Amino acid sequence: MSLTIERLNVSFDGRDVLHNLNLKLSSDEIVVILGPSGCGKTTLLRTIAGLQEQDSGTISLLDEPIHDRLCEQRGIGMLFQRPVLFPFKDVLGNILFAYKKKNFQNMDDVHSVMNEMGLIGKEQQSIETLSGGEAQRVVLARILLTEPRLLLLDEPLSALDVDLRRKIALEIRSILKSRSIPAIHVTHDPAEAELIGDRILHWNELQPGGDDEE
């Protein structure tokens, strides 16, 4: 299994948000979780990424427990609802943020990913001039360069119009498949779920009694 979550519990101010949640993901599988706003989808992703503390339960990635590791050490990528780009850097500067920790020798990988994302020629462009779709592409390029072991997509297409959402959903799927990166995508849009996912789970299936196994 790529990702295994067992009996995960998260609460805010004594209120259970995730209660005994279970989820399993096979390698290079893209799972879409469908659920209404406010049900806890984002909390689940943030907990898997290590951005949110859990009360109890286990999270394992490639059979290795990661729930007691810091977010920085989990090797997980995440796309937020709003593209998070650093305003003090241009497009290339934002993408190169992926490399700050490593001493990279050449730009081949960067150019290759930028080419794949359709960002060639926009290297020096200010991020303020990017459209919503382009901004998410820059974020995705940056994350791909970190070679994540799992990608979490927190409704990254929700702010885009229907046609563009469909186009980028298909592109993301194709990129993830070509790189064999497993992913969890959360959305409340069934059409988007159909396009991108190998498997679609409804939120209530993840809670006790729900069967998330194929």
Added chain:
Amino acid sequence: MKAALGRSVPVALYLSMILVPLLFAVDRLMFVTGMNPFQAILHLDEHPLGTDAIIFTFVQAILSSLLTLILGLPIAWWLGRYEWKRIGIIRAALTLPFVTPTVVAAMGFLALIKEGGLLDTMGIDLRHETGLIGELSSMIGIEYSGHIIALLLAHAWFNLALVIRFVEPKISTLPPRYEDAFRMLPAGHSRWNRALYFWWPMLKTSIQSAFVFTFIFSFTSFALVRWLAPNMWTLEALMAVEGGAAGIPGYRVDVSQLVLGGATLQGLVLLGALALAGRWQRQQSNEIEIVSEGYLRGYIGTPGKGARLGIFVATVFALAPLVLMVFSSIRIRDRTSESYRWSFDAWDRAFKGDLTYASVPEALTNSLAYALGCLVLSCLLGFFVAQTIHALEEQNKTRLAQLVDVLSMLPLALSGVMVGLGVLLGILKIWPVMFSWYALPILPHAMLTTPFVVRILLPAMREIDSDYDDAGRILGYSAYQRFVLIKLPLLKPQLVVAAALSMAFSLGEFGASWILLRSGAWDTLPVLVDQVMSRPKYFELVEPIAMAIATVLMCMTFLLFVIAERFRTHQGGGF
């Protein structure tokens, strides 16, 4: 735990930097006078000038604030209502006096009112009270009324920007439909009724805030009082001049009482005024919706002749003292023939200095060294104090956050002279050898500027989306890397504004520097201006030299404010 400890160290350092010298100073004064600060207030009349100083301080501060409103409100109205070409330049010109160091303002007004100056040539002799002013003076029966008028005008000139900054945005962003709707009602038919029942409730909090801040600045004014009304005493001026004799057991106990009681009274008044201003500002921010500036201006249209003339006169009024100061540095009066000549002799002397006063390069070096020291200390401390308050707010420890916030604002209730005296009397008690330390003035400068740094950085920190930090974590950055590579660059505009304002404030700071440096060898530019002006005027270049030094100080300060304003406007500063 480690982070909390790391944060509490700079906060503790900052609070001890403020409180330790002041507490030691109070302790010393209490020991010498044998009374507590509140008892000392009741004994202020024991100093020969104490009662007069208290009365004059309040009266001039209230009159200055009223005059500022009378002059400032029409300007704010015209600027806010109409579409002006080059409004940025007009606004900058009208704001200029407020960012002018007080010593420069004093020199500018002296250039305006001095014998042979512009007003004197027009028959308005505020300096020696002859002619029209003399007649007025004997008619109202107030001694030195020319000096008082000059002081009130100078305070109004200095604080005009406050009225504009508080009131103009309120006028220019009010949706026009409110006024239109009110005009339809019977009560809105006359101009007077609209002013009374519509505009006053709308602008009340802004006008009150402008009044209070003008009152605070006028209440603690020192350089302007010292040079424009040399025979009048405010508490600040009296404490500064007499303060050197305070804190010595058995010697001039009335002076120690004056400093202890005067500082306490002044602190209480400033605290009360700040509390009021804070309350009104909070009310102001919770009020009605706003529209963009351009919308109302486009709706009302271009100004009429009266408004144009008013803004022209206001701009001339704002710039005249500064321009005349520059001219006065090159217009030399010949003592023998009573004629004038144009020459750069004063500039030459100012840059060379002599045996009795430092040269401009020497004083500028000292000023810049202190300003840089102040920048480093206040930005570092201010950053960590703001960071601590923000972290406590994020952890929902609201009460503790408010407590640190209020404590960090304490120096705002202290004037330059109070801080200078606090350091003088406090430091002398703890470690007398520090008094001869070159860097000592950095301490009061940083005490006075750190609250501004906190006020600039804290709103900016609150505005930073936590997604940036999350994105950094997702990319594998450690807490330190996220701080250096993400948080600092995001705060760069506000840091530049805070740094420029700290430097500018330190460059122009007069009260505390005057207390600590008047007997020292490390004079700053403002202290040098004062020293040169204090010399007998038999030598024709004395005044022009002081004007030349003040011009250098003005240029340095304006340069820093241009930098700050550029970042504040284009990148969204918080202050």
